[in-house]
Every structure is written in structure tokens, then in C-alpha cells.
Amino acid sequence: GAGVSQTPSNKVTEKGKYVELRCDPISGHTALYWYRQSLGQGPEFLIYFQGTGAADDSGLPNDRFFAVRPEGSVSTLKIQRTERGDSAVYLCASSVNTGELFFGEGSRLTVL
Amino acid sequence: QKEVEQNSGPLSVPEGAIASLNCTYSDRGSQSFFWYRQYSGKSPELIMFIYSNGDKEDGRFTAQLNKASQYVSLLIRDSQPSDSATYLCAVKAASYDKVIFGPGTSLSVIP
Numbered sequence: 001g002a003g004v005s006q007t008p009s010n011k012v013t014e015k016g017k018y019v020e021l022r023c024d025p026i027s028g029h030t031a032l033y034w035y036r037q038s039l040g041q042g043p044e045f046l047i048y049f050q051g052t053g054a055a056d057d058s059g060l061p062n063d064r065f066f067a068v069r070p071e072g073s074v075s076t077l078k079i080q081r082t083e084r085g086d087s088a089v090y091l092c093a094s095s096v097n098t099g100e101l102f103f104g105e106g107s108r109l110t111v112l
Numbered sequence: 113q114k115e116v117e118q119n120s121g122p123l124s125v126p127e128g129a130i131a132s133l134n135c136t137y138s139d140r141g142s143q144s145f146f147w148y149r150q151y152s153g154k155s156p157e158l159i160m161f162i163y164s165n166g167d168k169e170d171g172r173f174t175a176q177l178n179k180a181s182q183y184v185s186l187l188i189r190d191s192q193p194s195d196s197a198t199y200l201c202a203v204k205a206a207s208y209d210k211v212i213f214g215p216g217t218s219l220s221v222i223p
Contacts, residue, residue, distance in 0.1 A: 031209060042116075042200050042213040043156065056210045091155060099144045099204035099211050103155035 002026065004104035006092050012110045013082055021077040021107045025094030032075050033101060034067055035091040043091055049075060050097075082111045115139060116203050116214035124220045131188040133217050135201030138182070145177055145184045146202040150216065156200055160186060191221045 005024040013019055025032050030051055035043035045059040049069045057067070064082075069075040079086055089108050093101035118135050125131045133147075144163050148156035162168045162175040162184065174187040184203075188195055201214040 033211065035213070042118075042215040045210055045212055048210055050209065056208060058210070097209065098161075099146060099202070099209065100158055100161055101146075101148075101156075101202075101211060103157070106155055 004092055004094050004102055006090075006104035006107050008107055009105060010108045010110075012112065014112050015082060015084060017082050017111075019079045019082055019109060021079075021090050021092075021109070023075045023077070023092030023094075023104060025073065025075070025092070026102055029094035029096055029102070030072065031095040031097050032069060033093045033095070034075070034077050035093065036088045037091055037106070038088045046077070046090075079109075082109075084111050087111045114214075115212045116201055118199075118201050118214040118217045120215055121218040122220055123217055124222055125191050127191060127193060127221055127223050129191050129221075131191045131195065131219055131221070133186040133188075133199050133201075133219065135184045135186075135214055136182055137184070137201075137203045137212075139203070139205055140179075140182065141205045142179075142182075142203045144204040145175070146204070146211070147173075147175060147186045148200040148202060148213075150198045150200055152197070156213075188219075191219075193221045193223050195219060196221050 032049040034046040047057040052072045064080045067077045089106040093103045147160040150156040160175045176185045198216040200216045
């Protein structure tokens with residue numbers, strides 16, 4: 001498809017487990033963003049990539065969260081030792097650097 | 113102080129009325145401003161962007177920007193029930209590409 005693709009769409013895991021969330025951006029979009037959204041709140045910025053490098057990771061809540069984009073396209077958000085407070089919808093968006101973001105459908109993470 | 117603030121609502125307007133959504137931001141270096149619409153259970157989608165002071169119209173939507181007051185608004189004319197959604201204000205500074213979202217305003221258009 002031509003849009004941003006996120007997998008899995010739904011992930012249920014147990015507290016303490018490791019989770020990976022994948023994002024496949026729109027072809028040609030060099031900017032890629034990760035956000036976290038809890039019910040009733042706006043998207044919370046986590047990290048932004050320009051190409052392969054993390055241009056701004058100031059939103060990552062702690063060192064349990066890490067994201068990579070090794071070839072400048074697909075990105076993976078990695079969460080270690082998950083906690084119940086990590087439960088949220090994780091949104092990925094891509095852009096051609098204008099700030100006009102195109103979002104994927106999100107990955108809903110539930111930590112039991 | 114939060115970087116981007118919006119009235120959380122809910123805002124209820126009758127069908128056919130004008131809905132007015134407001135947003136303020138704290139970073140005076142912000143240069144680009146966006147309005148996203150998010151239906152329940154869906155992802156945000158871009159509906160308007162504005163970069164210069166003044167008004168920008170697109171169909172039933174008008175975005176208004178006042179950088180001196182650090183204020184941006186969205187007007188929806190002839191509101192329709194299908195406009196019922198959460199509207200997210202987003203801001204991007206010139207010095208970096210991080211896009212920050214406000215908490216959103218829930219709009220309900222009553223038939």
C-alpha cells in the first residue's frame with residue numbers, strides 16, 4: 001500500500017516482557033516520527049528520525065525505550081521490561097520534512 | 113507550562129453552525145502550525161496547515177494564525193455531524209523538526 005504501515009496492530013504482553021513495534025513509512029519520506037497516545041490525550045512525541053539518525057529522542061520516557069531506523073526506511077520501536085504504564089497506542093508518522101505528518105493506524109500495546 | 117494548549121471540550125454545536133477551536137503555544141520560535149482531525153479509534157489526519165499570520169481558507173475550514181499572540185484557531189463553517197471528532201493542534205519550530213501536539217478538543221455536531 002501507499003500509506004504508513006504499522007505492525008502489529010495489537011499486542012498484548014505481560015509485565016517485564018520485551019516488545020518490538022514496526023513502522024514502514026511512505027516511500028520517499030525521509031522523516032519518521034514515533035508518538036504515544038493514551039485515551040483522551042493528544043499524541044506524545046517520543047522520537048524523530050531524519051534518514052537513519054535519531055535527530056531528536058528527547059521524548060523517550062526512559063532507557064527502556066529505544067528506536068532504530070538502520071536503512072533510513074523501516075523503523076522499530078523497542079521497549080524493554082514493559083510496565084503497565086506503557087500501555088497505549090503507539091503511532092508512527094512519516095513526512096517529507098514539512099511537518100505535515102501521515103500517520104499509520106497505530107499499534108495498540110496492552111501490558112498485563 | 114505545556115507547549116501546546118487547547119480547550120479539551122467537549123464542544124457541542126448544532127448542525128450548520130460555526131465551530132471555533134482554539135490553540136495557544138509557548139515557543140515563540142514556532143513557524144509551522146497544523147490542524148489534525150482524529151475520529152474515535154482512528155489515527156490523526158491532516159486537515160489544515162498555516163505558516164503565515166492571517167487567515168487561510170480551504171472549503172469549510174479556515175485556519176487563523178496570530179504569532180504575536182501565539183495563537184492559532186480553526187473555524188469550521190456549516191458544521192456537519194461528520195465533523196464530530198477530536199481536533200488536534202500541532203506546532204513545529206523552525207530550529208528543529210519535532211512536531212508537538214496539543215491535547216485535542218472534542219467536537220460534537222448535533223443534528
